[in-house]
Amino acid sequence: MSSMMYEWFPYPSRVVQSKSDLEGFGLWAANAMGKPRDWFLGKTVLELGCGTGEVAAGLGLFGARVIAVDLSFSSIEKGLGLKKKYGLDSVSFVQGDLFLFDPKEKFDVVLSLGVLHHTKNPRKGFGVAVSHVKAGGFVCVGLYNAVGRLRLRWKRWLVGLLAGSDVKKRMETAKKLFYGGRVPPKGEVYLADKFGQPYESYHLVEEVLHWFSEERLVVTHSRPALENHLSWMQIKWFLEKRGAFFVLTGKKN
Numbered sequence: 001m002s003s004m005m006y007e008w009f010p011y012p013s014r015v016v017q018s019k020s021d022l023e024g025f026g027l028w029a030a031n032a033m034g035k036p037r038d039w040f041l042g043k044t045v046l047e048l049g050c051g052t053g054e055v056a057a058g059l060g061l062f063g064a065r066v067i068a069v070d071l072s073f074s075s076i077e078k079g080l081g082l083k084k085k086y087g088l089d090s091v092s093f094v095q096g097d098l099f100l101f102d103p104k105e106k107f108d109v110v111l112s113l114g115v116l117h118h119t120k121n122p123r124k125g126f127g128v129a130v131s132h133v134k135a136g137g138f139v140c141v142g143l144y145n146a147v148g149r150l151r152l153r154w155k156r157w158l159v160g161l162l163a164g165s166d167v168k169k170r171m172e173t174a175k176k177l178f179y180g181g182r183v184p185p186k187g188e189v190y191l192a193d194k195f196g197q198p199y200e201s202y203h204l205v206e207e208v209l210h211w212f213s214e215e216r217l218v219v220t221h222s223r224p225a226l227e228n229h230l231s232w233m234q235i236k237w238f239l240e241k242r243g244a245f246f247v248l249t250g251k252k253n
């Protein structure tokens with residue numbers, strides 16, 4: 001899990017020009033959880049793997065008290081920059097490992113978007129997330145889908161074959177193979193996240209639903225919405241070139 005990669009290329013490093021940009025990132029996460037923005041007023045939120053902090057900042061602007069944790073110092077630096085610039089007094093950014101972090105309180109919401117599939121043990125990480133949520137609170141995780149991501153998996157396999165696990169070599173190789181030798185329009189941080197990272201895991205919706213039921217969480221929302229035939233739904237995500245990333249939210253009773 002090349003931990004240096006997110007030091008060199010803190011993700012997602014979104015363009016933020018105003019508070020309303022940050023609110024947009026908060027709204028994305030609120031929608032993914034199936035909650036309106038007002039719902040966050042007065043709630044406590046723990047974000048595990050906050051990256052550069054745009055979602056945490058957005059939820060802070062909706063009136064939540066947020067603790068946002070990430071392994072990457074440079075990502076946390078960027079989060080702290082947002083906090084300072086936009087006066088986000090209710091948002092704390094903390095550098096740390098989600099597997100070791102001890103917040104000494106339970107939260108209304110524990111969020112982890114696009115993080116656990118970059119760890120050695122996503123299932124254990126999910127258990128950690130659940131352990132920090134209050135009874136009646138919500139856990140929300142976003143993961144790469146094993147089927148929806150097949151196209152990219154194949155490209156990453158090729159990159160791995162040619163460039164091994166060296167982050168910068170992988171990025172150079174991906175640039176040559178897929179972007180005519182140039183940085184893709186979405187930028188270098190995107191290239192790093194998609195191809196530089198030597199390891200990532202992939203998950204079937206069925207598998208993650210099983211994690212929820214093992215932890216006695218009731219699934220309350222899914223993005224994309226779940227359909228009756230889960231296998232066919234995931235094949236459609238692949239065929240329609242969407243849904244490589246899915247977000248499930250559940251309630252702890």
Ligand SMILES: C[S@@+](CC[C@H](N)C(=O)[O-])C[C@H]1O[C@@H](n2cnc3c(N)ncnc32)[C@H](O)[C@@H]1O
Binds near residue numbers: 048071072118
């Ligand atoms: C793809 S980024 C996702 C960032 C953000 N959640 C988002 O959705 O844009 C993955 C993040 O997980 C962080 N991460 C990976 N393993 C971690 C761990 N064990 N503890 C805390 N953060 C971790 C990385 O540093 C990186 O910032």
